[in-house]
Amino acid sequence: MSDTAELPRQRHLRADASRNRERIVDAARTAFVDHGPDVPLDEIARRAGVGNATLYRHFADRKDLIQQVTLASMDRIAEEAEAALAEEEDPFQALRRFVHRAADERIGSLCPLLSEGFDKSDPEVVRMRDRLDAAILAVMESARQAGKLREDVAAGDLMVALTQLTRPLPGMMCDGIDRYVHRHLQIFLDGLQAPARSELPGSPATFEDLAQPQDGAM
Amino acid sequence: MSDTAELPRQRHLRADASRNRERIVDAARTAFVDHGPDVPLDEIARRAGVGNATLYRHFADRKDLIQQVTLASMDRIAEEAEAALAEEEDPFQALRRFVHRAADERIGSLCPLLSEGFDKSDPEVVRMRDRLDAAILAVMESARQAGKLREDVAAGDLMVALTQLTRPLPGMMCDGIDRYVHRHLQIFLDGLQAPARSELPGSPATFEDLAQPQDGAM
Amino acid sequence: MSDTAELPRQRHLRADASRNRERIVDAARTAFVDHGPDVPLDEIARRAGVGNATLYRHFADRKDLIQQVTLASMDRIAEEAEAALAEEEDPFQALRRFVHRAADERIGSLCPLLSEGFDKSDPEVVRMRDRLDAAILAVMESARQAGKLREDVAAGDLMVALTQLTRPLPGMMCDGIDRYVHRHLQIFLDGLQAPARSELPGSPATFEDLAQPQDGAM
């Protein structure tokens, strides 16, 4: 009935069960942001106000939970990219807006989780990645067409740098790092602007590159 | 016989004990880089080829080990900064060189460790931080004097961004992230160049700011 | 017998969980008696027939377990004192009965545990101590009124001596010390009888004195 059709894991989910699932995902994101990726699952369950076993009813294990949380985050970020492209007149300004909004989504505390044992072959993941890839590519391509974005960077470069620059420092309150995040992103964006002020080593990293564990490219 | 007067923890350290200490510190740095800051200490001991208790003879606990490893790394990085300033003609090129060399030192996998329960009042730490601060400030000031470095950034900005951009993604082979690190640093450096292409939010972060847990500045 | 409502730690405790808790407390008391206060908690769990983590679900740490075991023991001993006073005609005989019954409760292996890191400010402990204090005082006062108990002793004296004389010798089978316990208590009781046969050094120790870590009195 409601538009949960976007993540139709289980077809017929009881109303309270569906609500529990939502709460767990939200609690997990918050917990990851606050205490890092090793936060006890019991803590997440506690924050969500459910028993620990309920968490396991919805998510097979920690990896699965991370997967779902990450998907939800990617969904939001893709929306940000799409909105930025649609609403901003200046293409490079759209890129700036997207980047800063993604930072506010705490993308840094979630995307690193991608790397652990993340199942990149999961169809859900593939679908979401493609969507996000497309959205970001669109923003970048628009800026590039306008001559505002340097030529030697690709979407993968942006995502990795964005992720890294917004990662919480372990043990440091999020407010600690937050003070710097937007400054550094702004500097990085300045570096992305055309004309390029230096030559980059290596080759542009596309989104697909992120999925490949091993790469000999240089 | 000039002893290693630089870190005179214990006066008379037996030759083999000293060798073990070195091996543990080395193994720890490698292990932190490979598996993150939560790597089991037993794993570190195993890599160092010593028993676990030997590790505890040299380092009171995980925090202490991190402290020592970090100090060793800061030492190396300070040297890099000093050497870059002394040997490079172009002041901004000195900054570039320092940043890329620091990345090769895996600074990203060590300095974040600063944030956890790091004892910032430790005299050794204070001394090393001051030295590193001075070295980086000298590089930056030189570049600034030459009109190559934007005005609205300070040493703390550089250190945090450098740290973040070089952090290993947990679980990802180091080679994975390494592919991007130097590209991103180069972009960031481009963003640092004068003239500034945008206005930065917040205020420049000095080295001292990094030591303060709570800051209301924005 | 005290009703179980006296220790309503958790409101709704599942039947099996409650049974486990009981078994752990019992196993702990036995283990403390058999192997002293440093017996591995795993051993206690093993005796109770539960996993080690189950023990930690019920008791935060060793201190907590000791606290609970001690409380249970104090409860039983207080009952003994109350019963002795109520049922024995001869007041000094009531004292003798209480002392010997307390010995059978293995009080010696538990009350010493009071001294370590025992949280004397715990409301449960305070309440129980006050109850035990009142019960013993009543017995002693009754005997004193009858002119059977020497004047220069207080409840603290009795408790400490009772505790010491009934402590198990580490490593000695309990039966080893048991052979002597009741003999020695009987002798001690004889020494407590009025008229006093000698003058005691120091001053009577009240129950409150036992709670004070430091005392200059002599």
Next chain:
Amino acid sequence: MSDTAELPRQRHLRADASRNRERIVDAARTAFVDHGPDVPLDEIARRAGVGNATLYRHFADRKDLIQQVTLASMDRIAEEAEAALAEEEDPFQALRRFVHRAADERIGSLCPLLSEGFDKSDPEVVRMRDRLDAAILAVMESARQAGKLREDVAAGDLMVALTQLTRPLPGMMCDGIDRYVHRHLQIFLDGLQAPARSELPGSPATFEDLAQPQDGAM
């Protein structure tokens, strides 16, 4: 102090070695008194001002050290008994004096150590026990002959009670228990005086009984 010829462990012991041995035994006794029988051997070595390995050169293991410390203590106590008998006119006063002096020797913190894995067949132990037995028996017999000591107690009773009443409470500073020790011993001695005020359960425990691990007697 008895001449050192009594403990001719090693025939030709270098002067400094002999001094070290003494210091270790002394440190061990103090450490046992202060921190209980589980005090780390390194702590004892530290107090003695020697390396830990030196301790192992003199004593095979913890058990051996305990054995030697106990022997030294028994030696002192035997002397006290002999001196009391020789110097006091009133036989029961001799008993009182011996008991209080033995308490000052912290016998309680050492004799319990007898029970653990104590090698009772060690000739040294047998010899010392016989000597101590004889000394105490002499004191008691003297008092009994004078009609001052009740008939139904033996030397083993006295030693066990004396040990128990002078044991330090774990974790409680020694001064804590010290306040009570002499009071309780005095009461116990009063209970020992003839005429007996009650009938004792069981049978008198001789010194030999203490050596038997298993006893069905009652």
Next chain:
DNA sequence: TATGAATGAGTGTTCATTCAT
């Protein structure tokens, strides 16, 4: 279905004892 409870495997840390200088 949701839940509290149970559990075993894992980690940090200590300590008795052995080794090498």
Next chain:
DNA sequence: CATGAATGAACACTCATTCAT
């Protein structure tokens, strides 16, 4: 002979995951 160093075997405690109500 004396010592600092090394070590493996504990033990306390945690947590992801499974079980039973």
